[in-house]
Amino acid sequence: MHLSRRALMTGLGTVAVSTRAGSALAAPRHVAPERLARDENYWATVAGQFRVSTEFVNLENGYYGVMPEPVRRAYHRAVDHLNERSSHLLRTTYKAQADQVRRRIATMLGVDMTEIALTRGGTEALQNLITGYRRLRPGDAVMYADLDYHSGQYAMNWLRERRSVRVERLIIPEPATRQTVLDAYARALRDHPRVRLLLLSHMNNRTGLVTPVKEITAMARRRGVDVIVDAAHSWGQLDFTMADLGAEFAVFSLHKWMGLPLGAGFLYIGRSRLADIDLAFADETYPADDIRSRVHSGTMNVAPILAADAALDFHDSLGAPAKQARLRYLRDRWVHQLRGTPGLQILTPEDPAMYGAITAFRIAGRTSEADNVALADQLMNRHRIFTVRRGGLSGGDCVRVTPALFTTTDDVDRLVAAIRDVAHRMRR
Structure with missing residues (x-):
């Protein structure tokens, strides 16, 4: 069963909360991380441990990582x-x-x-x-x-x-x-x-x-x-x-x-x-x-x-291999749908050893700070998806996309549609 972000937020208090071994969050060690990465029921339980805004989809999780609920309460x-x-x-x-x-x-x-x-x-x-x-x-x-x-x-x-x-x-x-x-x-x-x-x-x-x-x-x-x-x-x-x-x-x-x-x-x-x-x-x-x-x-x-x-x-309960696999899976889900889109440049290679959650993109010929601020603004204002412009690259500015453990496959599919729309508008 797929749970919406709002349903996860509403049910926050009912999800079993313990980050010790054997808890509801503990990643099953007998399941390969790459297979677990696709288990939406499991990751819905994990996502239920984060309190995040429902006003927008946050795909700018590189600046600061949201505390899961056990950590927020401990803090x-x-x-x-x-x-x-x-x-x-x-x-x-x-x-x-x-x-x-x-x-x-x-x-x-x-x-x-x-x-x-x-x-x-x-x-x-x-x-x-x-x-x-x-x-x-x-x-x-x-x-x-x-x-x-x-x-x-x-x-x-x-x-x-x-x-x-x-x-x-x-x-x-x-x-x-x-x-x-x-x-x-x-x-x-x-x-x-x-x-x-x-x-x-x-x-x-x-x-x-x-x-x-x-x-x-x-x-x-x-x-x-x-x-x-x-x-x-x-x-x-x-x-x-x-x-x-x-x-x-x-x-x-x-x-x-x-x-x-x-x-x-x-x-x-x-x-x-x-x-x-x-x-x-x-x-x-x-x-x-x-x-x-x-x-x-x-x-x-x-x-x-x-x-x-x-x-x-909390980190130990999930395990680094499972976190890595899930974050790469979310990244792959949006990148693979957009690879080959005319005029769209994905700035990380397909070698899994060379990426994690974070990947940036730009539209060919749109390399200025103003271009990429406008691109990120359109994603937010038209589609309610929060990303961030990044500069300092010799090849020109870009927009960075960073999913998190609470990101859903619906979120990244929504990003795909949004990028296609915005890229089409900016290429005209």
Whole structure:
């Protein structure tokens, strides 16, 4: 039986809610993830755990991931608890609770807790690693790609004046394939032998392209280049561990695809490389051999961290393989219906290893910011579908589409009809 979004919302309180193993939400481990991805009854139950607006279809879920209900309730309890206990909580039990979250994250990533430091988000983590990187000398160079996160690009540009280094920019080819991406990085590293630091997106926030990080990191290492991997969008959306990235430095978000409240992320520094990142503002709160000395956020809202167990429980109940398969299935459902549409350009390849939920598109010849703002506006105003224009691509601006776990097949089918309508109007 297919349930409408409104029916799911109405029945929210009646759905069994427990994110522990054996709950109604637990993905059946005997069912292959790709098969489970097509089980609309199961995903209707999952969707019932999200409170979302019925006024529009939200296909812009890359900015911030909606908290599922168990997490929202845990967050509200955490806010109340923090408000009641105040400084007593912060000075007594909080650090132990934060360490427990670090321990769980580390286990999921296959690393040690001492290699994880909590931050207020992926951006803070990225800025701390880039600006704190100690191995640059005047005359060296750093490099990023056109598809890398804008805040990461800004931080790399900041190094130009502060470290007297050159900043090099490479272009990810369109259309991209695994080999053309590898070739682009190999060529850029060969042509710029002074590069010592490379920013590398696992999944970029513009088109959703997933790069072969492990191969590129190994390629860079052979040339004496360190890599900072931006995994803010991929963790919780894709199924991987740090071993799959092969990197010594990486940043992650917890409020995108792991479902924590806004204001949570973390950074990873391999144990043997801690000394290559400066203490944050000469921090003396922690010893220099403690990774937490590489983050100094001041007095921050700790309620998101206090709610982390509920979010990690929810993720574990579904399982990373099932989440990945469902999100790819939703992406495939709209992309495959639109492939071959005259004048429509899909900006991620068909290789499943190179995408997750996020995919962007543009209309041929409509590459300006104004064109793509207008396209997204038409999708919203004419069809009540919320997407977002993305810029910074060398090939021109685009519109990003990002389904979530609460997205239905009806939602993406509605998107297909809407894009066909808007594309036809804009081609006339």
